Amino acid sequence: MLDFLPAPLKGTLAALLIALNTLVLFPFLMLFALLKLLLPITPVRKACTVVLNTIARVWIGFNNLVMDILNKVEWDVRGAENLSRQHWYFVTCNHQSWADITAIQYVLNSRIPLLKFFLKKELIWVPLLGFAWWALDFPFMHRHTKEQIARKPELKGKDIAATQAACEKFRYTPVTIFNFMEGTRFTPEKHKRQNSPYKHLLKPRAGGTAFVLGAMGEMLHTMLDVTIVYPGQDQVGIWDYFSGRVRRIVIDIRVREIPPQFLGMDYENNREIRVAFQRWVSELWAEKDARIEALKATEAPAPGHGQ
Numbered sequence: 001m002l003d004f005l006p007a008p009l010k011g012t013l014a015a016l017l018i019a020l021n022t023l024v025l026f027p028f029l030m031l032f033a034l035l036k037l038l039l040p041i042t043p044v045r046k047a048c049t050v051v052l053n054t055i056a057r058v059w060i061g062f063n064n065l066v067m068d069i070l071n072k073v074e075w076d077v078r079g080a081e082n083l084s085r086q087h088w089y090f091v092t093c094n095h096q097s098w099a100d101i102t103a104i105q106y107v108l109n110s111r112i113p114l115l116k117f118f119l120k121k122e123l124i125w126v127p128l129l130g131f132a133w134w135a136l137d138f139p140f141m142h143r144h145t146k147e148q149i150a151r152k153p154e155l156k157g158k159d160i161a162a163t164q165a166a167c168e169k170f171r172y173t174p175v176t177i178f179n180f181m182e183g184t185r186f187t188p189e190k191h192k193r194q195n196s197p198y199k200h201l202l203k204p205r206a207g208g209t210a211f212v213l214g215a216m217g218e219m220l221h222t223m224l225d226v227t228i229v230y231p232g233q234d235q236v237g238i239w240d241y242f243s244g245r246v247r248r249i250v251i252d253i254r255v256r257e258i259p260p261q262f263l264g265m266d267y268e269n270n271r272e273i274r275v276a277f278q279r280w281v282s283e284l285w286a287e288k289d290a291r292i293e294a295l296k297a298t299e300a301p302a303p304g305h306g307q
Contacts, residue, residue, distance in 0.1 A: 005070070010243050011243030076248065089176045096186050118141050199289055203285075228250070229296060
């Protein structure tokens with residue numbers, strides 16, 4: 001609708017409207033978060049959780065509307081037809097830009113449970129945000145370092161047990177756990193420094209995903225293997241997305257059943273499982289790399305196009 005505006009103006013308007021959306025909804029989030037904290041009665045807490053998740057979805061929905069009004073993006077979404085908000089999912093995606101999360105939320109917000117991330121337990125003390133993450137039931141990881149376990153062997157295995165206890169509430173409430181396996185955004189410099197065997201991807205970090213599946217294996221059986229491509233653009237930033245410089249986004253979703261042996265696995269102490277899991281992840285990544293190559297080739301303009 002307002003795509004004719006200059007890119008800097010569109011970017012500024014998008015950022016201001018999203019900030020305003022946050023300021024309007026955040027007090028309501030805090031109100032129900034406080035109710036959830038001060039009234040630890042199961043029915044009350046469950047009702048507050050439903051309201052809090054709804055507030056988060058409304059926040060994302062308004063942000064998506066802002067982007068629709070300001071920018072004309074051609075969305076090519078594949079494989080999202082049979083998803084459900086009544087199902088448990090583990091979602092992973094290649095990571096190129098801060099725009100990735102915004103784009104994935106645009107596509108999946110109304111189709112699956114609210115995206116949530118495993119966070120380090122120390123982040124719960126971040127002012128306001130830590131409380132909001134707690135209120136929205138973002139799972140906090142309890143992890144001990146190898147040095148801590150060496151000093152106190154009795155800590156071995158307690159990190160998974162503590163995280164499993166924290167995730168117990170998800171047993172009866174569908175949830176989506178999101179994780180970038182690469183751990184950081186792809187850049188040519190990082191790719192070269194890693195000597196990555198993949199053309200379009202950094203090396204996957206299997207340990208973080210293994211921790212999630214070890215802690216929540218009884219609940220998470222289905223993976224959404226998401227591949228995102230910005231045709232014709234190798235380096236995309238969140239400002240490019242806000243200001244309308246991203247004109248087309250391809251999101252390919254593959255639904256995969258997670259092999260049973262990796263559900264609730266003991267990744268740290270079972271070498272056989274660890275090797276098998278790393279091999280499985282490597283195969284996923286090789287397939288994703290080939291898929292990105294194919295999507296880029298398909299989306300590339302024909303020789304002489306536009307000349």
